[in-house]
Amino acid sequence: MFDWIYANPILAGLLGTLFTWSITALGASLVFPFKNVSKKIFNMMLGFSAGVMIAASFWSLLNPGIQLAEDLGMNPWLQASLGFLSGGLFILLIDKFLPHMHLMTKHKEGVKTSWHRSILLVLAITLHNIPEGLAVGVAFGYAATLAEGSIEATAAIGGAIALAIGIGLQNFPEGAAVSIPLRREGMSRKKAFSIGQFSGMVEPIAGVLGALLAISMRNILPFSLSFAAGAMIYVVIEELIPESQMLENTKIATIGAMVGFTIMMVLDVALG
Secondary structure, eight states: OOHHHHHOHHHHHHHHHHHHHHHHHHHHGGGTTOSOOOHHHHHHHHHHHHHHHHHHIIIIIIHHHHHHHHHTTOOHHHHHHHHHHHHHHHHHHHHHHSOEEOTTTOOEESSOOOOOHHHHHHHHHHHHHHHHHHHHHHHHHHHHTSOTTOHHHHHHHHHHHHHHHHHHHHHHHHHHHHHHHHHHTTOOHHHHHHHHHHTTTHHHHHHHHHHHHHHHOGGGHHHHHHHHHHHHHHHIIIIIHHHHTTSSOHHHHHHHHHHHHHHHHHHHHHHO
16 A cells, blocks of 8 residues: 555655645635634634644654664664754744745744735745645655565654645645735735745645655654754744734634644554
8 A cells, every 4th residue: 555655755755745735725715715714713723733733743753763763773862852953943044034924923034125025924934834845755755764564664654644644734724824814904815815825835845855865865864854843843933832822812722732733643643
């Protein structure tokens, strides 16, 4: 069943991230039947996304990276720590220099520019999606480096599939959270949808890159898995959690995070 994934990890990474992109577009399509969504729903969406990403960072990335480092005779805590902090630093640097605007606060960051607000919003969500695409690609690439037919390889492929499903689940509310506010502010439905789904286009690119790196440099895989985890956690702490707590009814965001974490954990444990 998993033979083609094992033999074609780059294709698997591409298909996995095309799936996550399609779910982003599906979420953005909610702009056609709806012009507005309550603050409670937005809070729940952001919290849910945060919960999924936190669970995925540990169950799908950090934990396999630590186990692989042990198998390769490396220092597991050193590889995990360096990779995790490097992933956060990578997003920090992009966040510092790439012009973008946060969705809820309308706060502009990065170098000063005269670019249109819609472009800045797309860049903000694109920044968010880079580590997600990398994570899916690295997960499929990691599975292909294990002994074919082994329990470990089968579990790793299942974990990669679970990760793609989990990222897709959290991309659905993310697409809606971009397109619907733009429509509410007067943008046409078609343009709001285009911006919402366009933000996910970077994921297939990052997915292919992640798979390529994983299969070509196995010795850096523990670092790479931890790197992707650190990048995702940085996005959660920097963007998702603060923005989910800025609106009213913040407890619903916390509940959403708990539910998102649980769903991702169940997916990963059940499939991986």
